[in-house]
Amino acid sequence: MPALWIRRARVVDPASRRDSTGDLFVRDGRIVPSLSPAERARARKIDARGLVAAPGLVDIHVHFREPGQTHKETIATGSRAAAAGGFTTVVCMPNTTPPADNAGTIQYILDAARRDALVKVLPTGCITIGMKGEALAPIGSLKRAGVVAITDDGDCVQSNEVMRRAIEYAKMFDLPVLDHCQDQSMTDGAVMNEGDMAIRLGLRGWPNAAEDLVVSRNVILSSYTGAHIHVQHVSSSRAVDIIRRAKADGVRITAEATPHHIALTDAALSTYDTNFKMNPPLRTEADRAAIIAGLRDGTLDCIATDHAPHTDYEKDREFDYAPNGILGLETALPVVLEVLVRQNRFRLARALDLMTRRPARILSLPAGSLAVGAAADICIFDPEEEWTYDAKAGYSKSSNSPWHGRKLRGRVKATVVDGRIVFPFAAS
Amino acid sequence: MTWTRKHLLAIEGMSLDEIEQIHATAAAFKKILKRSVKKVPALRGKTIVNLFLEPSTRTRLAFDMAAKRLSADVITFDAASSSTQKGETLRDTAQNIQALNADMIVIRHSAAGSPLYLSQILDIPVINAGDGAHEHPTQGLLDTFTMKEHLGSMKGRKVAILGDILFSRVARSNIHALTKMGSAVTLVGPSTLVPHGFTAMGAKVSHDLKSALADADVVMLLRIQHERQGHRHFPSIGEYTSMFGLNKTRASWLNPRAIIMHPGPINRGVEIDSELADGERSVILEQVTNGIAIRMAALYLCAGNQPENVIMSTE
Numbered sequence: 001m002p003a004l005w006i007r008r009a010r011v012v013d014p015a016s017r018r019d020s021t022g023d024l025f026v027r028d029g030r031i032v033p034s035l036s037p038a039e040r041a042r043a044r045k046i047d048a049r050g051l052v053a054a055p056g057l058v059d060i061h062v063h064f065r066e067p068g069q070t071h072k073e074t075i076a077t078g079s080r081a082a083a084a085g086g087f088t089t090v091v092c093m094p095n096t097t098p099p100a101d102n103a104g105t106i107q108y109i110l111d112a113a114r115r116d117a118l119v120k121v122l123p124t125g126c127i128t129i130g131m132k133g134e135a136l137a138p139i140g141s142l143k144r145a146g147v148v149a150i151t152d153d154g155d156c157v158q159s160n161e162v163m164r165r166a167i168e169y170a171k172m173f174d175l176p177v178l179d180h181c182q183d184q185s186m187t188d189g190a191v192m193n194e195g196d197m198a199i200r201l202g203l204r205g206w207p208n209a210a211e212d213l214v215v216s217r218n219v220i221l222s223s224y225t226g227a228h229i230h231v232q233h234v235s236s237s238r239a240v241d242i243i244r245r246a247k248a249d250g251v252r253i254t255a256e257a258t259p260h261h262i263a264l265t266d267a268a269l270s271t272y273d274t275n276f277k278m279n280p281p282l283r284t285e286a287d288r289a290a291i292i293a294g295l296r297d298g299t300l301d302c303i304a305t306d307h308a309p310h311t312d313y314e315k316d317r318e319f320d321y322a323p324n325g326i327l328g329l330e331t332a333l334p335v336v337l338e339v340l341v342r343q344n345r346f347r348l349a350r351a352l353d354l355m356t357r358r359p360a361r362i363l364s365l366p367a368g369s370l371a372v373g374a375a376a377d378i379c380i381f382d383p384e385e386e387w388t389y390d391a392k393a394g395y396s397k398s399s400n401s402p403w404h405g406r407k408l409r410g411r412v413k414a415t416v417v418d419g420r421i422v423f424p425f426a427a428s
Numbered sequence: 429m430t431w432t433r434k435h436l437l438a439i440e441g442m443s444l445d446e447i448e449q450i451h452a453t454a455a456a457f458k459k460i461l462k463r464s465v466k467k468v469p470a471l472r473g474k475t476i477v478n479l480f481l482e483p484s485t486r487t488r489l490a491f492d493m494a495a496k497r498l499s500a501d502v503i504t505f506d507a508a509s510s511s512t513q514k515g516e517t518l519r520d521t522a523q524n525i526q527a528l529n530a531d532m533i534v535i536r537h538s539a540a541g542s543p544l545y546l547s548q549i550l551d552i553p554v555i556n557a558g559d560g561a562h563e564h565p566t567q568g569l570l571d572t573f574t575m576k577e578h579l580g581s582m583k584g585r586k587v588a589i590l591g592d593i594l595f596s597r598v599a600r601s602n603i604h605a606l607t608k609m610g611s612a613v614t615l616v617g618p619s620t621l622v623p624h625g626f627t628a629m630g631a632k633v634s635h636d637l638k639s640a641l642a643d644a645d646v647v648m649l650l651r652i653q654h655e656r657q658g659h660r661h662f663p664s665i666g667e668y669t670s671m672f673g674l675n676k677t678r679a680s681w682l683n684p685r686a687i688i689m690h691p692g693p694i695n696r697g698v699e700i701d702s703e704l705a706d707g708e709r710s711v712i713l714e715q716v717t718n719g720i721a722i723r724m725a726a727l728y729l730c731a732g733n734q735p736e737n738v739i740m741s742t743e
Contacts, residue, residue, distance in 0.1 A: 196628040200440075202540040202562030202597060272541030317517055318539035320560070 003027045003039045004419055009048030011378065013055060014353035015369035024053055026376040033372050044421070048380055051413055052348070055356040055368045056088025056377030059329065061153075061178075061232060061256060062305035063080040064090075064121065066112055067105065073309040073397045074319075075109070076116035078329070080397040081307070083356040083423040086379035086412040089360070089367040090307075091121040101126035101137040103145035110146055118422040119415075120242070120377070122365070124149045127166045131155040136166055140317060143173040148363045151178035153232060154279070157286065158184055160221070167227035176254075176363055178230045181214035181239070182206075182280065191320055192283040193266040194233075201269060203319065206281055206378040208236035215239040222253050230362055231255040233306050237290030244299040254362045256304040257291045259328060260333040264288075264402060274315045274322035275402045276311035278308065292344055295354060295379025302359035305332045309398035327401040330394050334408035337383060341379035342409075348383070379414040385411040429736075431729045435547045435554045438563040439604040447605055450477045451573050453725035453735040454718070456742040461497065461721060470728055470738070471500035474531040478504040479521070480557070482538040486692050486716060487567070491534050494723035503530070522546050530732060535559070540597075544580050553730040567691055568601025570722040572609060574715050575646055578687050583610035586683075588640045589631075589673060590615075591624045591650030591699055594661075599650060599693045603631045616640035617672055620661040637672055641681040648689040649674055649699045665698055675701045679709070687711045 002024035012019045025035045025043075035043055064078035073081075082090050091254060092109065094100030106123050113121035129135045139150055150170055156179060157163045167177045169227030187206040192198050194205025211234075211377075218229045219242060227306045234240060234255050246253050266282045276282060294300040308325025315322050336355065340346040360368035367377060386409050391399035415423035429449050439447070460468055476495045480488050488504065495502040505525075518537075525533060532553045535543050540560030547554040558564040575582055587606055593599045593615045606613050607630040614632040615622050626633050632639040641647060651666055664669050679688070688700070688710045696702040705712060730739065 148674075196625045199594075199598075199623065199625040200629060202560050202600060272544055313517070316519060317539045318537070318545060320539040 001027070001042040001419060002412050003035050004046070004376065005031070005035060005040055005043040006046045006048050006380065009051055009053035011053045011370065012158060012351050012352055012366045013370035014348050015055065015357040016371045017112070018370070019349045024370065024378065026416070026419040030378055031370055031372050031374050031376050039087060046380065046414060051380050051382050054352045054379045054381070055370050055415065056379050056415065057086045057333065057355045058089045058359040058365065058368050059087050059305050059307065059332070060091040060359045060363055061071045062090045062092055062307040062329065063095065063309065063325070064092045065309060066096060067108055072311055074116065075112045075121055077395065077397040078307070078309070079117040079121055080425065081209050081327070081329040081394065083118045083415045083425070084412060085331070085394045086300045086333050086381055086415055087119060087329055088377035088379065088415060088417045089122065091122045091124060091148060091363065094124050094126045095154045099126050099131050100124070101131070103138065103141040106142060106145035106147055112177070119417050120293045120367070122148045123181040124151050124178065126150065127157055128162065131350065133157045133159055133162060136162070136169060139166070139170055139175065140173060143175055143234055147175070148365065149176045149178050149230070151180070151232070153178060153180045155209040156180045156182040156184065160217060162303060163217070164221050164225065167221060167229060169224045171225065171227040176230050178232050179214070179218055180232045181211050181218065183210040183213045186210035187217065191277065192269055193283045195266065195284060197266040197269060201272065208238055208283065208287070211236045211280055212238045212242060215242050219243070219253055223249070223251045226252065228252040228254070233258045233261065233280055233304065234286060234291060234300060235261050235283050237287045240294040240299055244294065244297070245311050247299060249272055253297070254301045256302050256359070257295055257300045258304060259332045259339070260287060260326060260402065262292050262295070262339045263335050268402065273402070274317070274319055275326060275400050275404065277319060277322055277324055278306070279324035280328050287331045292340070295340065296344070297347065301362055303332065304359060305329055309396050310400050311398055315400045325400070327391065327394070327396050327398060330396065331389055331401060331403045333381060334410035335403070335413060375398070376416055376419040379412060380414040380416070381410060381412045383410050385409070387411050431734055435543070436565055436726050436730055437543045437547060437554065437556045439565045439568050439601045440563065442608070444593055447569065447572070447608060449570050449735045450722065450725045450729065451576065453729060453738055454573055454721040456723040456739045457728070458718065458721040459742045461717070467497055467499055469499045470733065471495070471731055473499040474500045474731060475531045476500045476502050476534060477525050477530040478534045478557070479504060480536040481507045482536050482558070484558070485505065485537050487536060490716070490719040491557060491723050494720050494727055496722065497592045497724055498727060500727070502509065506609065508573065518542060518546070519549055522550055526550050526552055532727065543690065555726055555730060558597055560597065561600070562593070562597050563601045564597040565601050566719070566722050566726055567598050568605040569726070570719045571602055571648065571689060571691070572605045572716060573722055574689065574711055574718050578711065579645055582606065585611045585645040586614070586643060587611050587646040587648065588614045588616055588644040589648045589650065590637070590640070590674065591617050591621070591652060592652050593617055593626060593650065595653055596650050597724060600629070602648065603629050609632070614640045614644070618662045618668070628648065641678060643683050645683050645686050646689060647674065647682055647686060651695055652699055667730060669698055673699055673701070674704055676704065679704055689715060691715065700742060
């Protein structure tokens with residue numbers, strides 16, 4: 001593999017507090033301080049004038065649907081979408097068919113990733129068998145098989161007792177527990193945020209309280225056991241407050257926010273467009289503002305996309321019957337640049353920190369840094385380029401995106417994984 | 429006045445002028461319904477499909493009759509007989525109906541937003557005959573038409589809607605129509621079924637029956653859909669009736685000339701005393717009759733006709 005010489009980029013590496021114009025050098029898949037003149041002569045060169053070179057983005061919440069739902073996405077197509085979006089490490093949720101609740105399924109995913117993936121695809125395993133919230137999955141064997149966390153994402157563990165034992169047990173393996181916080185007894189039949197908009201549209205609402213209660217539960221259980229719980233896709237302003245206070249009290253709790261929850265509200269549902277239907281739902285302007293404030297003051301640790309592909313024919317139906325979830329990987333960076341950097345004046349390094357070093361740190365992943373010696377996972381993007389996103393022409397197998405047809409600003413130009421340029425894709 | 433609307437999906441987006449056009453057209457059709465020959469050739473040669481994917485008696489019969497009074501051919505699909513039971517999507521069902529050269533489709537569906545969705549797929553006019561808890565525009569139009577027949581202008585009138593508002597598409601369509609017409613709408617019932625959020629739609633929310641009914645010109649009762657709510661929204665039918673059922677004492681709080689309405693089906697002895705339902709202030713059966721005229725107007729106008737034609741022909 002030839003060395004790589006990225007020239008005259010604005011190098012933004014939150015992990016090493018670097019934000020300056022200069023060159024990046026890669027040899028044998030790692031960041032190196034420099035290349036010899038001979039190596040430079042032979043190196044593959046990228047002219048990055050006017051572009052930003054950042055650590056490859058890290059997404060700790062994606063659904064690649066393999067095994068079992070490969071009509072929606074596969075590890076191959078999902079990883080292409082990731083590469084096109086500047087992501088070099090992604091963490092897959094275990095709600096596949098069958099659910100990833102045993103070492104065999106984890107092995108299957110790792111084999112597929114090794115064979116098909118353009119980026120680093122890391123699996124999670126289930127908390128409970130079949131994600132039924134009852135019996136614990138074999139968490140120790142899952143860990144040995146290679147999971148980086150456990151979660152019943154989408155099917156929040158309802159029993160406080162089961163959750164308590166799960167986190168206590170997982171703590172023995174230093175496995176974080178990721179929780180989709182939803183009290184299901186309060187969300188029966190719900191398809192959107194409960195509030196004025198749901199009343200107007202005649203749709204059943206999912207109240208913030210159903211999220212807030214489980215976030216509180218997790219704070220209490222984490223504090224009681226000392227185990228680490230990571231709150232997935234925070235959508236409620238009170239949940240942000242609860243996490244803020246828990247962190248001030250020293251509780252081992254971390255949290256993520258999605259690009260859609262910082263960019264959109266339930267006002268977008270006025271035409272019953274199912275590409276705005278996801279769980280947790282888009283909420284109000286006050287919630288949106290609280291999530292941004294939470295990202296600003298560190299209450300919320302990172303951005304994660306909850307990339308959730310569904311086919312056209314699944315999404316193209318009555319709002320009540322369409323599945324929850326939207327794509328995220330190919331639009332996350334421009335949406336974050338728009339909302340956090342341009343609208344809310346986050347420094348670029350700060351916004352990128354939320355997509356690189358911080359998510360990696362939550363799961364102790366060796367990613368999200370351009371320090372010398374680090375794996376050469378790099379995202380090179382033009383922060384100003386305007387382009388129109390065509391979800392049908394995107395790289396995911398599905399096209400269920402609320403940003404389809406929208407003009408976005410900021411575009412990934414190249415993605416490097418272990419020193420190899422994986423995007424733009426090589427001709428095949 | 430000119431009618432330009434192709435679909436009738438919701439009252440929310442309609443103008444007052446459009447509501448009045450439908451009312452005026454319905455008034456003209458109502459005269460025809462009183463003749464010995466109750467039929468006009470307005471939609472002769474047109475085929476209207478009633479796609480009823482949720483059970484309905486009154487609305488389905490009224491649309492059926494309205495189409496026949498306009499000399500259209502009518503085909504009615506029931507949920508039980510349609511291929512949606514076999515897993516066909518709504519898009520495919522609707523496209524098949526259009527491919528059969530239907531000229532118009534009337535849809536009743538338990539999923540809110542389905543008529544809008546169909547209107548985005550099909551080239552033919554779509555009439556909403558009730559979508560989930562969203563809207564039931566022809567019901568709102570026939571209710572306000574009936575109110576105007578009794579009370580004249582609805583401007584400044586006080587209308588109380590009593591019962592299960594949360595799950596009611598009838599309430600929503602009436603709120604939109606009445607606020608556009610200048611009436612003051614008060615929603616009343618248990619706090620679990622009448623959430624405060626309805627104030628954003630321009631209605632008042634109350635849980636005190638006496639103040640809500642005081643001097644009301646209209647009280648509209650809605651059926652308590654106990655089968656839908658389980659036992660979480662209120663303890664029992666008995667408690668509901670004792671707290672919110674309309675009886676003679678409570679009816680005496682109304683304006684003496686007030687009318688009592690109900691979109692049906694009524695549960696006698698639950699939300700309304702049997703005697704009141706049959707009493708002289710009840711206009712419940714007039715609503716049903718007016719329902720035909722309103723649906724004739726809706727079908728006629730959305731088929732591309734203008735109000736003047738029928739109004740002049742009956743003057």
